Amino acid sequence: MSDRQFNLSCPIPLQRYPQILMAHGGGGKLMQQLIQLFLTAFGTADTIQHDAVTLQLAGNQIAFTTDSYVVKPLFFPGGDIGSLAVNGTVNDLAMAGARPLYLSASFILEEGLSIATLWQVVQSMQQAAVQAGVQIVTGDTKVVDRGKGDGIFINTTGVGIIEHQQKIAPQSVQPGDLILLNGDLARHGMAIMAVREGLEFETTIESDSAPLADLVLELIAAEIKIHCLRDLTRGGLASVLNEIAVAARVGIEIDESLMPIREDVRGACEILGFDPLYVANEGRLVAFIPQQDRDRALKIMRSHFPYNAAIIGQVVEDRNFLVTLKSQIGSKRIVDLLSGEQLPRIC
Amino acid sequence: MKFVDEYRNAEITRKYVAAIARITTRPWKIMEICGGQTHSIVKYGIDKLLPPEITLIHGPGCPVCVTSVDLIDKAIALAANPEVIFCSFGDMLRIPGSHSQDLLSVKAGGGDVRIVYSPLDAIKIAQQNPERQVVFFAVGFETTVPTTAMAVYRASQLGIDNFSLLVAHVLVPPAMELILAAPNNCVDGFLAAGHVCTVTGYQEYQAIAQKYHTPIVVTGFEPVDILQGIYMCLKQLETGRVEVENQYARSVSYEGNQTAQRLISEVFETVPRQWRGIGTIETSGLRLQNEYSKFDALNRFRFKDTTVQETTDCISGAILQGIKKPHQCQAFGKHCTPEHPLGAPMVSSEGACAAYYRYRQLVS
Known part of the structure; x- marks a missing residue:
């Protein structure tokens, strides 16, 4: 031992x-x-803590990642557990700068689940895989007693190939880098909350679930220097920026007035007392890009996500590795990591 | 977004900041009573926009923070009872009881703890689970009392027998009086809590303002609201006026919501209540009237009779009375953090310590 x-x-x-x-x-x-x-x-x-690990295998550099998906309800506006399970893992590979190739899919099914529901989820996975250009090539199924699962749990593991020499990782982030965001924030989390809590608004809030690999591959093909990429899932933008600030030993400054957030999503957050910076997304990423590539990078980003792609802040030197936000009224505050989940406030 | 953006407008903010600086001639201490206001002040850095003469003191206005350890322990005991579905607002779940256990831990241990948005949701749960006992943790100032009263009233009308309340409601004016009457009181003016006054109106505040010769301005929660409230309060202080004024007129009327008030007095009566970190304040709590006492969880369940000690390292009492600021506590940010709170103001996001920790832990 x-x-x-x-x-x-x-x-x-x-x-x-x-x-x-x-x-x-x-x-x-x-x-x-x-x-x-x-x-x-x-x-x-x-x-290195990142969305996917990169490995050197017999001459090829590959990216490898795994993720499990549990979501209630299984179907929600803008997506379902199946598309989520494909996009989420594809996106983790893309964040390492890889071209996603193959996925595994493991299902934990609860006794009593309707086959029609399972088929609907599987079809959705197949469509998402086609859209993202990956193949689902291996899998597994287990069934658990009724009451021991939430309908369907899915685990997907993904492999992708890295076809460039860039080192896309938090450690490459430098003071002066700009932070680009590919669209509006907090939609996935609020779409799920709205369905789960039976909240009704004038419009339906749809999840932003989307594959991000095409965007990343085009940025790489255009020889944009990408210092780091991260998709904004659990914990939202605020958590991701905090993780990167600590890993890269830098400070990050963002500007509240530049944050793209849809009106209905803001309204839902105000009602429930949530801060949209901490709410989950499923089709959003931040890219850390040096100043000289800003216009080209933004143009490519907008060709994939025409609405609300924006520069939201920059990297600065800071020995305390803080994320700070310039508020709408011009004051400055710390954006900290939350302890756990956001809990709805009393009044 | 309408009703939000105009109250977070940078231009209007600057105008009020300049106006405040213009009329301030000497040091003043203003206490905002409500935790929602504290949260806004720290989140937007409003206190840092003010001239150095003005000190904002964060009052005891977080109902989550001031709920006594004894009641938290009772909540934890109820939630652990397999017979019970325990319903609560979200931010009560992380408040530690006397053995540093919280409702989240009880839930992880198998307790049926559910987050609800309204006590009426708890009524629905009671109807759907007739074989179980459903207890709602009734927390909050006057703002949340009407919905609790409505739930009890509804349960009584519908004959729902498996529903009860663990009542922790507290009232604002007695706490204001306690602070003003204290020999070490340092508060020159008050910002009263806008949403509390939406229910109660502000008639009751007239007597307090006159008795203690302290201006009170009923104030809202957005940055522009708070700055305007401070401006109105300062104007009174600088000119020697003592009145109750209403900044939050878009929501608050002099009489308040009379329907809600009638319902509250139908269902509840006032009692002495213990505030965490402060002690017992006369007539500052609510209890169900005799007619509704069968809905009181304290009557329905048996509790172990224990007296609990509050931790001595925590200076939450001094913080809630405005005598000390969070960062002046020895434990702040060291062995007291939101992950390991020693005292209640570190737990709720509306607590003064948590707000300081979250938004300015390293910014002095």
């Missing part, structure tokens, strides 16, 4: 939460602590 195995100790302080809470999956500080638990066991000295 090596020394390393002897020294394993759980990094999560047990006295506060000896059990898994929903907040451990919320994209905030508790989830960071949970990731430390896995890193302690599985990590190595050169582990």
Whole structure:
């Protein structure tokens, strides 16, 4: 037995939460602590935390990632668990600058699930795979007792190939980089909330779920220098920027007046007391790009996402690695990581 | 967005900031009573836009923060009872009780804890689960009392027997009086809580303003609201006037919502209530009237009789009374953080300590 195995100790302080809470999956500080638990066991000295790992395999550089999908309801405006399970993993590969090639699909099905529902999800996955240019080539199915699952849980694992020499990772981010965002924020999270809580607005809020690989591959083909990419899923923009600021040892400044957020989404957030900067998206990314490539990069981004693609801020030197926001009224404040999930406020 | 953007307008903000600087001639301490206002002030950095003579003091106006450890412990005990579906507003779930356990942990341990947006949702849950006991954690100032009263009234009308309340409602004016009557009081003027006054009106505040010779301005929650409230309060202070004024006229009337008030007095009566970090304040809490007492969870369930000690490292009492600022606490940001809160103001996003931690932890 090596020394390393002897020294394993759980990094999560047990006295506060000896059990898994929903907040451990919320994209905030508790989830960071949970990731430390896995890193302690599985990590190595050169582990880089990113959406997908890049590996050197017999002459080819590949990207490899995995993700599990649990969502209630299974079908929601703008998508379903099937399209989400394909797009999410495809997007993680794209964030490493890879061309997504193959996916696995594992299903955990709850006893009693209707076959028609399963077929609908599987068809949706197939369509999403065609759209993203990937093939689903292997899979697995398990069935659990009624009440032990939420209809369908899906895990997808993806492999992609890296066909360029750029190092797209938080460590490449430098002061002076601009932060580009490909569209409006917070739509996926609020679409799910609206359905789950039975909230009705004048318009239907649709998820922004979308594949991002085509956009990334075109940016790379145009020789845009991409320092880092990250898709804005759980925990939203704020959590992603905090993770990158710490990993790149820089500060990040963003401007509230530049944040594209749809009116109905803002309204829903105001009603529930949510900050849209922390709400999940499923088809949004931030790209860290040097100043000289800004116009070309933005043009390509707008050719894929015509609405609301924008420069929302920049990277600065800061020894405290803070994310700060210039508010609408001109004052400045810290945008911190949340502890766990956003909880609806009382009044 | 209408009703939001115009109150977050940079141009109007600048005008009020300049006007405030123009009329300020000496130091003043103004307390905003409501946690929602504290959240806005810290989020938008409003206090940093003010001249150095003006100090904003963050009052005890977060109902989540001031709920006593004893009631949190009772909530935790109820939520752990397999017979019970425990319904609560979201931000109560992370408040630690006396053994640093919270409702989220109870939920993870198998307790049936559900987040609701209205006590009427809890009534629905009770109707759908007739074999279970449904308890709603009734928290909040006068703002949330009408919906709780409505839920009890509805349950009574419909004969719903499996619904009850753990009542933690608190009232604002007695807390204001306590602060003003304290020998170490340092508050020169108050911003009263706009949404509380939407329900209660502001008749009751006249007597407080006169008795303690302290101006009160009923104020809203957006940056422009708060700056205008401060401006109105300063104008009174600088000219020696003492009145109750209404900045939040788009929502608040002098009489308030009389239908809601009638319902509240039909269902509730006032009692002494313990405030976390402050102590017991006379007539500052609500209890169900005799006629509705069968809906009181304290009567329906048995609780262990224990007295609980509040932690001594936490200076939340001094913070809630405005005597100290969050960063003046030894524990702030060190062994007290939103992940490991020692005291309630660090837990709710409306608590003064959490707002400071979230928006300016390293900015002095």
